[in-house]
Amino acid sequence: MPLFHAEAFSEAVINAILHNHWVEENAPMFTVFKDRIEILSRGKLPPKQTIEGFYLGESVSVNKKLSDLFLRLHISERSGRGVPKIVEVYGKEAIEFHDNTILVKIPLERLEQGEEVNGVKNVKKANFNQKNERSLSEVLSDVLSKKDYDKMEQIILYLEKNGEISPKDAERVTGKSSATVRRYLKSLSEVGVVVAYGSTTNIIYRLV
Numbered sequence: 001m002p003l004f005h006a007e008a009f010s011e012a013v014i015n016a017i018l019h020n021h022w023v024e025e026n027a028p029m030f031t032v033f034k035d036r037i038e039i040l041s042r043g044k045l046p047p048k049q050t051i052e053g054f055y056l057g058e059s060v061s062v063n064k065k066l067s068d069l070f071l072r073l074h075i076s077e078r079s080g081r082g083v084p085k086i087v088e089v090y091g092k093e094a095i096e097f098h099d100n101t102i103l104v105k106i107p108l109e110r111l112e113q114g115e116e117v118n119g120v121k122n123v124k125k126a127n128f129n130q131k132n133e134r135s136l137s138e139v140l141s142d143v144l145s146k147k148d149y150d151k152m153e154q155i156i157l158y159l160e161k162n163g164e165i166s167p168k169d170a171e172r173v174t175g176k177s178s179a180t181v182r183r184y185l186k187s188l189s190e191v192g193v194v195v196a197y198g199s200t201t202n203i204i205y206r207l208v
Contacts, residue, residue, distance in 0.1 A: 004037065004108055005106075008088075009087040009106050011081065011085045012039045012082070012086055012104045013039060014070065014076050014082060015041070016040070017041075017066070017070075017085065018062065018070060019062045019063070020041040020078065021042045024043075026054065029091075031185075038103060038106075039104040039105075040102070040103045041101065041102050042101055043102070044097075044102070045102075056083075056084070057084040066149075068153075069153055072193070073188070073193055083095070090107065094106070094107075094162060104197070151174040151176060151184060154173050155188065165204065165206075166205075167181050170184065185205055189205070192208055194207055194208065195207075195208055
């Protein structure tokens with residue numbers, strides 16, 4: 001039984017990463033309590049952003065290059081649906097603004113056990129569905145554990161220009177070894193950005 005709304009949680013995680021003030025070399029912080037998960041990002045709202053616009057989902061880029069990469073990897077969208085989804089599920093009180101941080105609180109939905117009826121305990125189930133698909137945390141683990149964002153972006157740019165890429169092409173474009181390139185292409189394939197065609201000895205990759 002899921003204890004929190006998966007989509008709202010995913011949007012909160014993405015927002016914390018994309019809008020974190022990375023220039024200060026402090027990463028977002030994720031803390032799990034017995035009744036909630038707290039997602040804290042460093043920094044304030046951008047100068048051109050208003051509180052009203054923030055809640056409406058009017059996105060103002062804080063880290064443009066990182067935002068563009070997440071968009072290319074289909075991890076995030078430009079639709080600005082993140083904050084509205086969090087507010088829709090948990091209300092505005094789930095988001096707190098402090099001097100130099102923004103905090104999102106995701107409450108854990110505990111199961112409520114009712115009275116015993118005919119020897120069977122009546123349990124109130126959570127009021128949402130958990131999608132049966134690869135979780136965002138798994139995707140982020142694959143992508144964010146690698147620090148070669150620029151190399152992966154070079155592969156995507158090559159694909160957009162030429163339509164397809166072979167491992168040899170990727171080696172030439174990135175200047176990386178065949179093993180590293182295979183890891184890049186595997187990650188891009190797992191997050192649904194590229195699809196492999198052909199045999200193992202004559203494989204090519206194309207954008208989805």
